[in-house]
Amino acid sequence: MQAWQVHENGEPSEVMRLTETGRPVPGDGQVLLRVRAANVNFPDALLCRGQYQVRPPLPFTPGVEICGETEDGRRVLATPALPYGGFAEYALADAAALLPAPKALDDAEAAALHIGYQTGWFGLHRRARLEAGETLLVHAAAGGVGSAAVQLGKAAGATVIGVVGGAEKAAVARELGCDLVVDRRAEDVIATVKAATGGRGADVIYDPVGGEAYAQSAKLVAFEGRIVVVGFASGTIPTPALNHALVKNYAVLGLHWGLYNTKNPKLVQHCHEQLTELAARGAIKPLVSERVPLAEAAAAVQKVADGRSTGRIAVTTEVAA
CATH class of the missing domain: 3.40.50.720 (NAD(P)-binding Rossmann-like Domain)
Incomplete structure (x- = not known):
């Protein structure tokens, strides 16, 4: 599969490299997800720079929130388990933390509903x-x-x-x-x-x-x-x-x-239910300003890092059957 990897810390456009690698293997309590859309967040830039509170081992794949698909076909929201982040065709996530993707939102919008709206x-x-x-x-x-x-x-x-x-x-x-x-x-x-x-x-x-x-x-x-x-x-x-x-x-x-994911995960679920209801009645709708292919993920992360973006930039992934 294709995945962006960071082998050394620095600016996203300089240290993110698109590589061909094997699919990650789920550990205990994890699931393999096909990435449908990955949202670009400022923490992705901080991860590349080595300035985020979480520092995954090198090399790692950035991408901290996705709309993905489980092996049994469920469309879900997830925060990938680093070092296997979302700027790839497949990512890993904790099975217990998966949230159903709102039907009212497409893949890019759903990916953008998670961290920012929570x-x-x-x-x-x-x-x-x-x-x-x-x-x-x-x-x-x-x-x-x-x-x-x-x-x-x-x-x-x-x-x-x-x-x-x-x-x-x-x-x-x-x-x-x-x-x-x-x-x-x-x-x-x-x-x-x-x-x-x-x-x-x-x-x-x-x-x-x-x-x-x-x-x-x-x-x-x-x-x-x-x-x-x-x-x-x-x-x-x-x-x-x-x-x-x-x-x-x-x-x-x-x-x-x-912290709520570990301290009070039930409240995270409650929040998602509230957000799903708001999305269903049109009260909220993530502003996705750009949708770019996987090949342009590094440039998208750099754009967010530089403060030149509005709303969210979504990286969409297509996987051959």
């Missing part, structure tokens, strides 16, 4: 307890993680403010349903949001960026507001001043979605 649901509902009528601010609102949070926020009845970088991404955020879009390259984020909220700020702030975005969040969070930290796409990990949180009376909430 992260959004846990961040907004489990951690921040977002309520209808509250104001939600989403950084990187046109990206894969941000676009999921925008849709989930709107589905929850929140007023959603999307912060983006550039006119193209601003247009995408408006199409997603943001009530207000702020282009950080052309506008003063803090002044614009404060003016739009009467100086109050946002009840919940969803931050997958870190760095300057977090600094803005601390200035924009409302009384009894909640900042949900879900990642550091900027490459800069903030060091929050806890005295500031005390004086302004807000909470900083961390979210590591992957």
Whole structure:
């Protein structure tokens, strides 16, 4: 089979190599899946660089979420068991963690429903307890993680403010349903949001960026507001001043979605049921901006790493009968 492999750490476009290799052999509790579509995530770039919290042995195949097919023909969502990731014709996954792919979504959309939307649901509902009528601010609102949070926020009845970088991404955020879009390259984020909220700020702030975005969040969070930290796409990990949180009376909430798979897997299943229902009634629909063949996976990962993508890029795989 064909699979992209990383033999040394570095930039995705430089270290990912498409190779011909044998199909992986399932271990105890694992299943072999034919990959129907693999979604490109920022962690794939971090894996290539050797900067992710999980460091699989070299060589490994990146690709952390897929829509796949079991040997008995079931269409499922999975987070592949590294080092046998999703940018290949076949991948391995833990049998107990498989989730049924929603019928309302095609393969690429289904692959994109998993990590980003689970992260959004846990961040907004489990951690921040977002309520209808509250104001939600989403950084990187046109990206894969941000676009999921925008849709989930709107589905929850929140007023959603999307912060983006550039006119193209601003247009995408408006199409997603943001009530207000702020282009950080052309506008003063803090002044614009404060003016739009009467100086109050946002009840919940969803931050997958870190760095300057977090600094803005601390200035924009409302009384009894909640900042949900879900990642550091900027490459800069903030060091929050806890005295500031005390004086302004807000909470900083961390979210590591992957922990729920081991700490509370039943809640992951419950979340998937909620997401499947939302997808069935059209309340959410993953934004798949590009669908590329397996041969273009390295370029797709690099595009996400460079921050040049909107929504999700899906790598589709065709296997000869």
